[in-house]
Amino acid sequence: MLAWALWDWGTQPWNTVVTTFVFSVYLVGPSFGSANHTAYVQSVCMTVASVTIALIAPVLGQNTDRTGRTMSTLRVLTWAVALINAALFLIADEPAYLWAGFVMLGLGTVASEVAGSVYNGVLDRVSTPRNVGRVSGLGWGMGYLGGIFALMIIYVGFIAPDVGLFGVTAEHGMAVRTAMLLCGAWTLVFTIPTFLVLRDDPAPRGSRLGVLDSYRALLATIVRLWRHDRRVVWFLLASALFRDGLTGIFTYGGALARNTFGFSAGQVVVFGAAANVIAGVATICSGRLDDRVGPRAVIVGSLVMLVALATTVFVLHSGGSTVFWVLGLALCVFVGPAQAASRSYLARIIPPGSSGEIFGLYATTGRVASPLAPLMFGLCVGLGARLTGAENTQYFGIVGIAVVLAAGLLVLLAKVPKVTAGAARD
Structure with missing residues (x-):
């Protein structure tokens, strides 16, 4: 585990x-050029990456299910991410390196996201029906902590000091x-211990x-699931919606802190x-609750609180x-x-022998829905400008994120049934 x-x-x-705090900001x-030009190159490369992930994640997962070469595939993808990451050292701060930087960023994103879908498919091998929530929470929580620990080492060791x-x-x-x-x-x-x-x-x-x-x-x-187990299909749709909203919270959190609430650049990093x-920490602790009351209850409770808190942030933005x-x-x-x-x-309801394929579809549906939160954020910011006439109405974007979260919640409540905590997988 x-x-x-x-x-x-x-x-x-x-x-x-x-992709969030350091290298993408550097690029x-x-x-590297004007803001519009760098944004254009970023948009082209990351759009191609998103389409590629959506196309290959489910079929690669399907083939790992068939051949049993899950860990071999995951190892190749993971160490490709490591290699691409190290190769970013070659991207000097000159306009001539802009396309190379974003192409490498796109390739690494494809490898990372597809590896993530393969990794998720291993969850049923390292957990039991009684502890799958705890195991999933441990992994996700370790990810949060590992990422920020690495960021702090880099910030203190390389970014912040003059030397x-x-x-x-x-x-x-x-x-x-x-x-x-x-x-x-x-x-x-x-990742060496994982593969050992x-x-x-x-x-x-x-x-x-x-x-x-x-x-x-x-x-x-997909046809078979629709005919015989629609809860998988509906859950993929609901989760695509609310996962995009969850991503939006972190995507726009720093910008809101800086532009709406007056944080300095240093305060944004500390935040x-x-x-x-x-x-x-919250994710690791929530795993036990997942195993006790069921994952659907944890998702519903979390989404209700997120919508309520996001709305409160909007109301109290001043x-x-x-x-x-x-x-x-x-x-x-x-x-x-x-x-x-x-x-x-999802791990609890996947048909036996289909983990890689279904988690690949999980990645695909997430990519298909990924433009929704940015679209709603932008539309609400524009609506705020029309309604108030103010120059900075970025806080209206919070409403757009809340709408995406609420849409996923509604689909979940209407179409996705509970699964009994600790019950055997279907």
């Missing part, structure tokens, strides 16, 4: 350090570039399918660290930084538990 959870700890710097800096560890400075982007080497090594080292302990399935259920046959089999699986620690410190950190208590319980719910 711990070896499995260490994969989350080891790979989380890609999300926390590379859109003025050294960092090993004499590294910000000249030519070396502080950020050297941090990428550390992240690559972090992923490689901390967990092995491929010794009893494969078939041979690998070709591309066209894989998509035919995937379509047949981000506190948010991830709270989310990690209250200054204290409002966001209190309510923003309160939001973080419920984000991780909803994510971990979502994974454990």
Whole structure:
């Protein structure tokens, strides 16, 4: 169980350090060109990456189910992330490196997301029906803590000081570039126990399918699920909605702290660290509740609290930084538990032998819904500008995130049944 959870700890710097706080911010800096140009390149590369993930995650998962080579596939993908992460050291702060940087970022995102879907498919092998919630929560919580721990080492060791560890400075982007080497090594080292302990399935259920046959089999699986077990289909839809809302909380949290609540750049980093620690601890603790009352109850309770807290942040937005410190950190208590319980719910209802394929669909539906939260955030910001005539109405975007969360909650309540905590998987 711990070896499995260490994969989350080891790979989380890609999300926390590379794509959120450090490297992606470095790539859109003025050294690489105008803000519009860097945003355009980022949009093109990450859109291609999203489409690629949606297309390959379920068929790759399907083939790992058939061949039993789950851990071999996960190892290749994971260490590809580590290699790409380290290779980002080559991206100097010059316009000529912009496309190369975002192409590598896109490739790493594909490898990371597809690896995550394969990793999720291993959950039923490292847990039992009685502790699947605790195991899922442990992994997700370890991810939060590992990512922020790596970020703090990098921030204190390389980013914040004028002269960092090993004499590294910000000249030519070396502080950020050297941090990428550390992240690559972090992923490689901390995922070794996962691959030493967990092995491929010794009893494969078939041979690998070709591309066209894989998509035919995937379509047949979706039709079969719709005819015989629609709760899987409805849960994939509901979770795609509320997971996008959950992602939106972290995506826009820093911008809201800075632009609406007056945080300094340093305060944003401190807030981000506190948010991830709270989310990690809350997620680990929520696993026991998941096993006791069932994952659906944890998801519903978390989403209700998130919608209520987001609405309160909107109403009290004029209250200054204290409002966001209190309510923003309160939001973080419920984000991780909803994510971990979502994974454990799906693990409980997946048909035997289909974990890789269904978790691949889980990744695909999440990617299909991923434009929704940014769209709603932007629409609500624009609506706020029309209604108030103010120059800064970013706080209206909070309402857009709450609407996406509420939509997922409504589908969950209407179409997704409870599963008995501790019950055997169907």
